[in-house]
Amino acid sequence: MADSTLQLCSFQLADALFGLDTMLVQEIIKVPEITKVYQAPEEITGIINLRGKIVTIIDLAIKLDLPTEVETKNRRIIIVESDNEPFGLMVDHINDVIHIDGDEIDPSPANLRATQGRFISGVFRNEEHLIAILNLEEIVNQTEKKAD
Amino acid sequence: MSMSSFIDDETLQEYISESLEHLADIEQDLLTIEEGGAEIDEEVVNRVFRAAHSLKGGAGFLALDTIKELAHKIENVLDMMRNREIVPNPEIINILLNSFDKLRDLINNSATSNEVDVDEFIVALVGLTTAHLAPTEQESVSNLVPITKNNGTIIFEVPEIDLDQAKKSAQNLYLLEYDLIHDVYQHGKTPMEIIKNVMDLGTIIESLVDIERVGTLDDAPINSIPFYMLISSIIEPVVAPDFLDLPEEKVLLISYDGQQHGGPQEPEQTQETPESIQETTPVTETPPVATDPEPEPQTPELKGKPAQKAAPPQAPEKPTPAPKTEKTDSPKESSKSEAPSSLRVSVNLLESLMTLAGEMVLSRNQLLQAISQQDQHSIKLSGQRIDLVTSELQEAIMLTRMQPIGSVFNKFPRVVRDMSQKLDKEINLVITGKDVELDKTIVEGLNDPLTHLIRNSADHGIEKPEPRVAAGKPRAGKIDLKAYHEAGQVNIEITDDGNGLDAEKIADKALEKGMITSDQHKAMSQKEKMALILLPSLSTAEKVTDVSGRGVGMDVVKSNIDQLGGQIEIDSEIGRGTTIKIKLPLTLAIIPSLLVTVGGERFAVPQVNVSELVRIGAAQVKERVERVGDSEVMPLRGELIPLIRLDSILGIKSTLANPETGEKIDDRRQMIADRRSPTTAIDESLQQVPEEKPETQARSGHDRRYMASSDLNIVVVSAGSFKYGLVVDDLHDSVEIVVKPLGRHLKHLFSYAGATIMGDGRVALILDVAGIAKLANLISMAGSRRAQDLAESSEENRDKDRQALLLFGNSPEEPCAVPLDIVERVEQVKYEDIEIKSGQKVIKYRGGSLPLFALADVSEVTELDQEQELIVIVFTVGDREIGLLASQPVDTIEIKAVIDHDTLRGTGIMGSAIIKEQTTLIIDIYELVETLKPDWFKRLQKKDERLKEAQRINAGSGTYIPPEKKKILLVEDSDFFRSQLKKYIDDDERQCVQAEDGLIAWNWLQEHPDELSLIITDIEMPNMDGFELCRRIRNDNRFDYLKIIAVTSLASDEHIAKGKTVGIDDYQIKLDKEKLLASIDEHIQ
DSSP states (O other), X not given: OGGGEEEEEEEEETTEEEEEEGGGEEEEEEOOOOBOXXXXXXXXXXXXXXXXXXXXEEEHHHHTTOOOOOOOTTOEEEEEEETXXXXXXXXXXXXXXXXXXXXXXXXXXXXXXXXXXXXXXXEEEOSSOEEEEEOHHHHHHSHHHHTO | OOGGGTSOHHHHHHHHHHHHHHHHTHHHHHHHHHHHTTSOOHHHHHHHHHHHHHHHHHHHHHTOHHHHHHHHHHHHHHHHHHTTSSOOOHHHHHHHHHHHHHHHHHHHTGGGGGGSOOHHHHHHHHHHHHHTSOHHHHGGGTOEEEEEOTTSOEEEXXXXXXXXXXXXXXXXXXXXXXXXXXXXGGGTOOHHHHHHHHHHHEEEEEEEEOHHHHOOTTSOXXXXXEEEEEEEESOOTTTHHHHHTOOGGGEEEEXXXXXXXXXXXXXXXXXXXXXXXHHHSOOOSOOHHHHOSSOOTTSOGGGGHHHHHHOGGGOOSOSSOHHHHHHHTOGGGOOOTTOTTOOOOOHHXXXXXXXXXXXXXXXXXXXXXXXXXXXXXXXXXXXXHHHHHXXXXXXXXXHHTEEETHHHHTTHHHHHHHHHHHHTOOEXXXXXXXXXXXXXXHHHHHHHHHHHHHHHIIIIISXXXXXXXXXXXXXXXXXXXXXXXXXXXXXXXXXXXXXXXXXXXXXXXXXXXXXXXXXXXXXXXXXXXXXXXXXXXXXXXXXXXXXXXXXXXXXXXXXXXXXXXOEEEEEEETTTEEEEEEXXXXXXXXXXXXXEEETTEEEEEEGGGEEEEEEEOGGGHHHHOEEETTEEEEEETTEEEEEEEHHHHHTOOOOOOOOOOSOOHHHHTOBOOOOSSOOHHHHHHHHHHHHHOOSTTTOOGGGTTSOTXXXXXXXXXXXXXXXXXXXXXXXXXXXXXEOBOOOTTTTTOTTEEEEEEOTTSOEEEEEOHHXXXXXXXXXXXXXSHHHHHHHHHHHHTTSSSSEEEEEEESSTTOEEEEEGGGEEEEEEEOGGGOEEETTEEEEEETTEEEEEEOGGGTSSOOOOOTTSOEEEEEEEETTEEEEEEEEEEEEEEEEOOOOBSSTTOBTTEEEEEEETTEEEEEEOHHHHHHHHOGGGOHHHHHHHHHHHHHHHHHHHHSSOOOOOOEXXXXXOSOHHHHHHHHHHHOSSSEEEEEESXXXXXXXXXXXXXXXXXXXXXESSOSSSOHHHHHHHHHTOGGGTTOOEEEEESOOOHHHHHHHHHHTOOEEEETTOHHHHHHHHHHHOO
């Protein structure tokens, strides 16, 4: 049944493909002017004004310990919500929304580095790509610990 | 069957919230009653009585039996009080207060209230009633009288006393039977309204919902729930049914012995045949519940009740429930922290909100239209309109959140009363400013910290009566609780006249605990030491409580106040009392803030924290900013303000070169602090001069770190009791900002209090002033020995040891200085403007000519360079104004000058001092002028004559008799002034005896009581000041002959008046030599 189908919003960070359940995505915006928050953890790019709400922006590349690319105009922010608080995830490039079957998701491979491993809930493989599916809660909640 | 199953939540909620409201003011009233004693204020007693009564009435209906019972017993006591059968005393009030407290508890936990044991209270209350009854009446308390219906069913058993009370006031007793279904719900009423209505008409003695009659699962559909009330009322039987809105047969008149008489017979009928009810009640529709074929008997009709109630045709009499409208007019009542989820707002305010919302919609429509038509003019107009409406709307919305602080304050009389009883103290609490309104959240948040502070004052601050009397204070201590507006903020002050805090002991404790270093300990001011009590690990330490008398939980108080965006300050004097001042913003949501930028980033500093703005010109930075270890400080009016560079503390790209360390420490101690003598003309000219020529004076290459253009912008902020300066790039406007919280990742950052969205849509961070101090590790002054030195030297600013000097050049190699106090003005002149008339240099000045002198006229110094830009320093010598020619640069300095009177002594030069590492000549302008123009000085002529006369006599007699010098006692603590004054005084005829302070002078006088001719004294001195010295001298008749001249640097009228009262004969300005000498001549014996 439709139960196991999943729509993934896929996006790119450096060369790697990632996906996030579309149900978790509120909207995708272009990168507005970001106010830097000094003293904040490294992966926090800053805060923005999203129609009157203050939204914390997390740079996923830094978070996932991937090489950060020079800023490109393809960069986007995926707005998500966790515990009633909006977050923005900065990604390099937004790709398609893909429909997948829940059965097609494999557990994340054991050789993923420890830092990354936490944030990946599973892996989807199709003919051409390997898409790592993000564990949103881990990403937004683990940030404080990295602060030190 | 459980009661709660058929009492709907709504009714219970209504009851609870109303009961809590009733209870809110009870304490105040009870305390008023206690104060009044035998003088009973019936209105107040009635109010309390009615509160208890309402509680009882509702509780009866809701089957909250424990509450009903307790309320009833309280009511009995109050009733007797009302009838003057009981005279209130503290003991009785105690019982009542405690009982009301218990009631409040029960109501807050109404679900379990019936299981609570309140016997203790009941016994105490019943004890009160019986104790005040005549012996014959006493058993009436326990005697139960059965109240029966027509058919003989016993409905209530009522204590006889209740009936007696009714009898006493000649009231009628009625047994009422409401049917909750037909008489209440179907009439569109609520049980609470019925109860209220009844209470308006009389007094409810007992009430009961007849659960037995409701039936069980097996019974036929329920069609009535009887609700019985026994009331006493003055209403006549004839009109009672109408008033009570009940059919006649349900109002039974009861005799005082409990028998019913009157009222129709056959009451059963009414309960068992629904038809008859429908006939007697004006309900037009057959009630759906009554005809419902399959009700669930366990949770029956009442479940459907709200729907029925909402049906409009069924509420004909009272379209809006009366009690509601009555309350909305007085939002002040609605202020209990127990029910924070709802808020009462006045209808007027709501209406104005509606109007504004309407306006808003209208403006939006106009705007949309204007945009679609591309009508620039209309767009602009709508924009303005929306702007206006928005601000009004904002204001109105904020108003809905405003609550009087009285809701918190009102509980304190009770707190203080209870504590003073417990502690055997006498304490008067004086409350002012109850009406001051604050944001709801702030008012609520204040409850705990204020309670704590008040308790502290009562417990640790105020002493017991005996020690107070022994200390010469009134027996009763006093706590002042005051709220008032000040500069857009609300201040709350708690002042007690107790034994105060010992700052030293607190600081010692902090030192012992390693919370401050011993250097810090030494460098801290009293206030800073006092503020240590707010540190967590210090104040929770039990020992400190004993020593300091305060402390436990002060950190909690502080963190509570911090959360509210407030500040707390402690001021205390040992033995005199303590004042704790809390400054609060009116609201938390919108705060005025100062915008600053650093490294291109904008930040908002809450205006509450900003105490002043200081800009230090690039040229002055080196002098006004001191380095202490690796931090910077700025002396400001005798205080040392640590500086924090916002960019470096936040890690914004720092543009600073690494500054040199430790060089030229002595040099740096010379700083420009604000001088005390307000010679405005000089201030102006001096401020301009260095700005224009910043490079000339000793600016060596080492201060590259401050470019000529880099003025320092400093926001002096206060975080609690201490201040620091935040160095920023630019200062901008003050704006009102809406505070938005930061997300969870950023909340833990000390530096920020939140974020805000600026007019351009971008986000700016709001700085947390206290957090930044924490980040910078500033407990207070950055501690080190240097800081301590600086603190000391800064304190010395207040002494006269430090001397303000005007620095100027004679030639670049010959820096000179004169005491700033005697300088009138500094003017710039051109050499061409100087004329020479009859051998005297003059310049046209203020409509006359100003005689000019130069140092070179009398001393062997370099002639002034005529090519240079010249300045004229204007002095008043004698009655004349004269000018001293000098050259740039001009500067002022405040230093502790050590003057060498020998090495470079010369005419017009009193000596030299090392200032800014240069040997500087100190000019004696009087000597200079005296030398050049002796004929200007009558005094000199007279003296000359006296000398010649003496010589003539001596010559005539042939023997030389040295004239006996007259002794003048000079009391002055500043070395500089003392040596200066001595020089003025000492001559062939007079001799100066010096004393460094009043005490030394007084001791000297004891040994030499009759040697003096005159006393000249300073006023402000350590150990004993001039006033005290005079007072002593004037109280000792050995010194009646002596005249006293006081010298000060600043003679205010107030000073002079005070001086006159202690017997000072004359006042003179210290350095006005001519006048001083004239005065000496006049007063010397």
